[in-house]
Amino acid sequence: EAGVVQSPRYKIIEKKQPVAFWCNPISGHNTLYWYRQNLGQGPELLIRYENEEAVDDSQLPKDRFSAERLKGVDSTLKIQPAELGDSAVYLCASSGMGAATTGELFFGEGSRLTVL
């Protein structure tokens, strides 16, 4: 079974440029998470989807960040315009829901963003 797939793995951009990250979750997982991880820190939740619905986006800086999950499968996280402080690893994770699931999150390898 394929795991969570993210792209690109690495991205270097100039400040004020736009950038987008893509995530393909594990098949059948209806919950999808975007986390941001700064160097030496734990992941911080940006947004969580249950199917197509964003159910928790309180930590998403909505002035420059946007996300979508069309058809409840793949998701895209966009930053426009990027700032120096956005340099981080952006992690996507997915999980199932309900009593039959284990509750664990499955993570992709992450997208490392460097803003110059």
Add this chain to the structure above:
Amino acid sequence: SQQGEEDPQALSIQEGENATMNCSYKTSINNLQWYRQNSGRGLVHLILIRSNEREKHSGRLRVTLDTSKKSSSLLITASRAADTASYFCATRKPSGTYKYIFGTGTRLKVLA
């Protein structure tokens, strides 16, 4: 925002020794999970302990949970160089939401 804080922030031990790391959290939980992250990689789930459980084992891993103290510990026995990684606890609130909040992590280095 971080729910949990791991202690110590960094730990260096010799191969074969046991490694213990602790996680403290702030609010009531449904469950607590531990994850490992190798340098430059994504996080990998290790073990889950529910709020009504006090101890769980998985291979060389032992997790305890003390809900009265809002704390958990992860013990890795007979450590190996391959255990070198960062370890994070993650908590889920009991409200039915599937929101997981991660701690700050413990960086473990196992010396061969």
